[in-house]
Amino acid sequence: LTTAWKLSQDINNKVTILESSDRVGGCIQTxxxxxxxxxxxxxxxxxxxxxxxxLIHEVGLENELVPGxxxxxxxxxxxxxxxxQKLPGSILGFxxxxxxxxxGRIRVLYEPLIPSKKDELDESIHxxxxxxxxxEATDTLLDPFVSGIHAGDPQILSSQAxxxxxxxLEKRFGSIFMxxxxxxxxKANLTKGIQNPNRSRIWSLKHGMGQLVKKLESGSFTLIKNxxxxxxxxxxxxxxxxxxDAKSLSADVVIMACPPVAxxxxxxxxxxxxxxxxxxxxxxxxxxxxFAFKREQVKHPLDGFGYLIPSNENRDIxxxxxxxxxxxxxxPEGQVLLRVLVGGMxxxxxxxxxxxxxxxxxxxxxxxxxxxxxxxxxxxxxxxxPAIPQYxxxxxxxxxxxxxxxxxxxxxxxxxxxxxxxxLNDCVRNAEECANRICAIPVSxx
Numbered sequence: 001l002t003t004a005w006k007l008s009q010d011i012n013n014k015v016t017i018l019e020s021s022d023r024v025g026g027c028i029q030t031x032x033x034x035x036x037x038x039x040x041x042x043x044x045x046x047x048x049x050x051x052x053x054x055l056i057h058e059v060g061l062e063n064e065l066v067p068g069x070x071x072x073x074x075x076x077x078x079x080x081x082x083x084x085q086k087l088p089g090s091i092l093g094f095x096x097x098x099x100x101x102x103x104g105r106i107r108v109l110y111e112p113l114i115p116s117k118k119d120e121l122d123e124s125i126h127x128x129x130x131x132x133x134x135x136e137a138t139d140t141l142l143d144p145f146v147s148g149i150h151a152g153d154p155q156i157l158s159s160q161a162x163x164x165x166x167x168x169l170e171k172r173f174g175s176i177f178m179x180x181x182x183x184x185x186x187k188a189n190l191t192k193g194i195q196n197p198n199r200s201r202i203w204s205l206k207h208g209m210g211q212l213v214k215k216l217e218s219g220s221f222t223l224i225k226n227x228x229x230x231x232x233x234x235x236x237x238x239x240x241x242x243x244x245d246a247k248s249l250s251a252d253v254v255i256m257a258c259p260p261v262a263x264x265x266x267x268x269x270x271x272x273x274x275x276x277x278x279x280x281x282x283x284x285x286x287x288x289x290x291f292a293f294k295r296e297q298v299k300h301p302l303d304g305f306g307y308l309i310p311s312n313e314n315r316d317i318x319x320x321x322x323x324x325x326x327x328x329x330x331x332p333e334g335q336v337l338l339r340v341l342v343g344g345m346x347x348x349x350x351x352x353x354x355x356x357x358x359x360x361x362x363x364x365x366x367x368x369x370x371x372x373x374x375x376x377x378x379x380x381x382x383x384x385x386p387a388i389p390q391y392x393x394x395x396x397x398x399x400x401x402x403x404x405x406x407x408x409x410x411x412x413x414x415x416x417x418x419x420x421x422x423x424l425n426d427c428v429r430n431a432e433e434c435a436n437r438i439c440a441i442p443v444s445x446x
Contacts, residue, residue: 001025001216002055002431003255003415007438008220015221016249018242020228020262024217027387027417028424030210033380035332037208038290040382042424043321043339044068044204049425051432052212053203059215061205068202068305072326075304078144079315079369084300084307104136112175122393125163126154132176144308147318150422151286151344152390161395202305204327209424231269232256234409253411253438257431259283259386260418274405280398281418283386287342287351289362290323292377295334299371302336307369316350317342317365335377340366345390355381389418411441 001024007013017024027041045052056062077084078099088094095105111132117123125146129138138154146154150162159167169179205211217223232254233241242249256263264278306321318341324331331337340362343351350358359379366372399419406414413434420430 001213002428003257003435003438004221005059005216005219006432006435010439011220016251017221017223018227018229018244018249019223019225022225024223024225025210025213026427027384028209028213029382030208030213031380033292033378036292036335036337037330038337038380039204039208039323039339040288040290040380041384042209043323043326044202044209045424046202049423049429051425051428055428056205056212059212061212061215064206064211066204066206066327066329068204068326069328070201071303072305072322073201077304077307078140079307079309079313080140084369086304100136100140104134104140107134108137110134112177114175116170116174122158122160122396124155124393125157125159125166128159128163128167128170129154132170139312140310143312144310144319147311147344147346148308148341150390151284151318151341151346151388153345156345156390156392158391158393158395161391161399202326206329229266231266232412233270238411240411253413253441255413255415255434255438257416259416260389261386263414263416263418271405274402277398277402277405278418281389281395282392283389283418284344285348285351285383285385286344286387287358287362288382288384289340289342289359290380290382291338291340291363291366292331292379293336293338293372293374294377295336297372297374298336299373300369302370306339311346315365316347316361318344318346320366320369338366338370344387351383351385388422391422413438 001017004015004017007015023029025041029040031038031040047053056065074089076087078087079085080099085099086097087099088097094108100108114132117131125142126138129142133142143154146152146157146162150157152162166176169176173179173182228245230243230245233243235241235250238252240251240254242251242254256266258266260278260281261283264275267275267278302322302325304322305326306319308319309315309317320341321339323337323339324335342358342362350361353361359381363376363379402414402419406412415427415430415434417427420426
């Protein structure tokens with residue numbers, strides 16, 4: 001959608017989007033339920049990269065930007081030893097926070113003295129953290145952090161592909177801590193609006209992230225929904241035939257921005273090698289369960305962003321976001337909105353339960369954690385399958401092979417969160433880069 005918007009800024013480009021479902025926007029899905037604003041996909045974006053921020057300004061939605069609350073930026077919690085514990089917000093706070101034992105904290109502080117990795121071989125983010133931070137920090141902090149972002153297994157996920165900024169700190173500075181102290185993460189180049197928004201805050205739009213999708217959808221291009229592509233085929237004159245159920249379309253350039261499993265299926269007949277490469281990128285299944293309660297039903301103050309749960313706690317849920325505490329206007333006055341993540345690589349079986357069983361199981365978990373009395377006002381569940389692509393060890397080598405296949409075709413492009421990053425910022429960056437590459441090709445784009 002972003003690529004189409006960018007390309008359509010040139011009136012000489014005729015762009016068509018073929019969407020298999022009845023809506024666009026991929027995993028971004030905002031829904032209004034009564035007086036509640038519910039995000040069933042991404043809950044916002046960070047400004048540690050500039051791409052979503054700049055795009056919002058480019059399309060004219062800068063006055064709709066909404067920052068997460070101060071409390072949400074400052075207070076994040078972890079479920080450990082059968083209770084919620086506040087995560088430290090600074091290095092000094094970490095020194096005195098009992099979330100890790102004294103020996104665990106000492107081991108983390110020893111990180112700058114750990115020799116850096118000398119070879120370029122990929123390793124899991126679990127192995128990376130184990131080397132740099134030790135066992136306790138890996139199991140207590142890194143594990144839920146990975147679940148919160150990827151809903152994945154740290155022992156399988158690639159450190160280089162899934163967490164490139166962390167591995168870059170070690171490579172450049174020899175230490176994560178030394179890199180952070182020297183500003184190794186850098187600052188996002190925000191070309192629009194305020195130059196230094198709070199980096200620790202999450203941002204959204206007044207009417208949710210779906211507001212950006214609606215704006216992009218209004219671009220000067222043709223959009224065909226409920227359109228299932230069966231395959232693509234190169235023609236002798238350099239164009240492409242796109243095979244649908246009842247007809248075929250012709251195009252000069254084809255951009256495939258689909259989940260890897262869908263891309264694999266469409267390429268199977270034309271390029272079995274490429275299809276096989278995409279088939280090697282797995283994705284998890286994730287359930288997003290949203291509850292509304294009256295404020296007096298919930299004993300916990302909900303004074304923060306929410307909480308994550310390490311896998312060694314053996315719980316049924318991955319984490320809970322306190323949506324009505326993160327952004328204003330997400331719930332009516334006197335009500336609260338909670339969003340629970342379930343499944344992923346940790347418990348894929350739970351996301352496949354019958355809906356009533358899943359919702360009851362999740363309710364029991366949340367009610368116990370937050371001391372909730374009575375039943376919810378309502379509950380809404382979204383099952384994402386496929387959900388988040390899993391960048392396993394060796395993923396970057398796989399991407400190199402896919403790019404080599406792509407280069408053979410010249411006018412066929414692969415983008416999407418299966419290749420170059422799963423965050424909204426990553427997706428926008430990849431979309432913009434793709435549009436720039438296409439604009440460098442001396443052809444018209446139907």
